[in-house]
Amino acid sequence: LIAGGLATTYIALQMVGSGDAWDGLNLLRREVPGHFSMILSKGEMMIPDGAGGTRDAYLDLPGISVLVGGMWITNLSYWGFNQYITQRALAAKSLDEAQKGMIFAGFLKLLMPLIVVIPGIAAYVIVSNGIDTGFIESMKDPVTGLVKSDRAYPTLLQLLPVGLKGLAFAALTAAIVSSLASMANSTSTIFTMDIFNKYIDRDASEAKQVKVGRITALVAFGVASLVAPALGALDQAFQFIQEYTGFISPGVFAIFFFGVFWKKTTSNAALTGAALSIPLSVVLKVVFPALPFIDRMGVVFLILAALMIVISLVEGKGKDHPNSIEITKELFSTSTTFKIGAVLIAGITAALYIVFW
Template identity: 50%
Template sequence: LIASNISAEQFIGMSGPGFKMGLAIASYEWMAAATLLVVAIFFLPIYLKNKIFTMPQFLERRYNSTVSLVMAVFWLLLYVVVNLTSILYLGAIAVREISGLNIFFCMGLLGLFAIFITLGGMKVIGYTDVIQVFFLVLGGLATTYIAFNLVAEQFGQSGTIAGFNLTMEKANDHFHMIFDKTDKNYLDLPGLTVLVGGMWIVNLNYWGCNQYITQRALGADLNTARNGLLFAAFIKLLMPVIVCLPGIAAYVLHQQGNFQAEMLQDGELNPDRAYPVLLNLLPLGLKGLSFAALTAAIVASLAGKANSISTIFTLDIYKKINPEASEKNLVRIGRITVLVAIAVAMIIAPFMGIDKKGGFQYIQEYTGFVSPGIFAMFILGFFWKKTTANAALFATIGGFLLSVLFKFLPNWVDLSFLYSIGFSAPNSDGIYEIPFIDRMGFVFLICVIGMYIISILELKGKANPKGLEIDRSMFKTSQGFTVGALLVVGILTALYSIFW
């Protein structure tokens, strides 16, 4: 499960925000730990009891084929425009920094490797997942170790602990989890709503309604699956050590005059270069292994997304349009889809402004255009038997349109009146925007209310015969899981108390 989640998006993508805004970006990891517990307790039993193993299967069974088709289109757009482009961009930064090759050439190489792996079959990726992650984590730990030692040397001291303490001292503003509305990074991580608002939608949608992830969580039985997620939650608590702290250390080193040229892209400071720059400092052998593992993980991530795109288009769209298509024809269409998807991503990636926003934030914000509606559709589909297909369509299509409206609303309306209550802040141009995490929360609430009204009007209070079977006994947990879950919650409480 963790192997499916760790890639360039984590190491390069989160070190960049670590450099820019500090430990606060670790909320994506630490809140994921809490989210995994929720998914283990409430989502997995529903999947297993109702024998749901794919997302299209759930949508068609719970709603209808139209909802499944609309969602297939949304997933295709999301995977191509957001996921493939950002992985190509972040991966190319790493390869360029270490190899010295042109960034567009690096994108092309990664894209070609991904096409080769996808068309050649995905088995090799599955076999190497754990090996890749082992060397990625090893390289991450070594990078953190070297970065803190360098910080210590800058101030005439030595040792990792001294380096960490000096990093906290010299970058004290980078060790706060909750931003005040006056903070320049408030639009990215808007204060308390990180804990009680839209961040839950980000994580629950990713960990609970994502086929790429949930298929890896479904163990042989419920207890096995839950224990797997509990273990993943503990790993998530540790992830900031290797994906966030190196970025903060790089910030301190940069403030001391190091890496001035290396951190520039087209003459401007690019925080996403922090991790690749530090990776260059590893001893030659370990640097080679870490670089190979990172490159393999990037290609595997691209290939995994490309394979999902191929499957979705071939089975959920093309086969419905042409139900008589032969197996040979479906394979051919799938291969063409892979070529087109990666080619489109390679062409549009340089024009998406990923370098200005930062790769990780780009993924989160633009995934947020569809995730509130998707999550509303899933959560009501799980737990409320009266939810109808038309209500689900409202959430998916209406949720996307509402997200677009809220995104561009500042161009037409002065939103400064929301600043006093923390729901808007000025961007770099002085225009007041709604933080995208808050925007997701608003859209989710509107979708839920709209789905409730539509379902009540359609069924006049009756249950939908397509409602899932649920009973309270499904949510009982073992004593061992409960103890482990309480320990995770306790550690999270301590971490947020220390770094508030």
């Protein structure tokens, strides 16, 4: 995947730079300097809306909120409290191995701007400047005839040389299958263990639980198959998924954060957070449609946090909950390798934001 991604970036820059990748990168910086900005202001960048018009990119990346606002909610809820992700660390043979895996993944994540963002900017310039007619035609939706952002990367992958193209698509397919397997495992586990086994059949045998889990996975895939075609009409499916996942993320994050780090949190407070996350998000979306979804997630989290604190203090009369998690410093022990890797990743990330502010 990395080899294919880097090759895709190189080819995209070559197309823009008339055969020279370095000239292509310099041309991108000259032609669309705003696309290299990581902290946007209102009206700074207009992007296609998928319907032939444009929309303000600020709605997706609302300025400083990317650093100190709602972006933390979506990041921490996904990477820290999502079973789909955490089960990979939990499957490690030791704490040290899990930490090494996290650091390795962190360094891989730093390659994303080079592998994903730069080719996207190159595709934008190719379309805007009419550099390659065939490429532009491949990016058009067969139904509407409009150029779609989501078709940029698949079109670029088609430009890879024979052999590398097959290897990249095989790796991509394997990654997708692996992700689907993880999602199916998480979905079936949550339903079987937390719902079926607790509220439907407490005495279910292991064989019955396995069967229920398999049925749950099949139903989940069925629902996904019905929903997936609707995403094809979007200009950027990823942004759509991020926004509507954000209806749930503030509640999930609040529950886990207070449940782990605040001993006074009660189960009713957690239930309130779970129950109100979606309704509050819907109300804010309807009442404040111009509010960026990342900011909306931050606001919903703050409201839920306040409610959970008040409910816990009133219900528990200020005392620690008897089933609270005992946090000790040993739980956060890290190896020297992890510490060095974490400092490097944080430093590189900070440098990227400073340079491309």
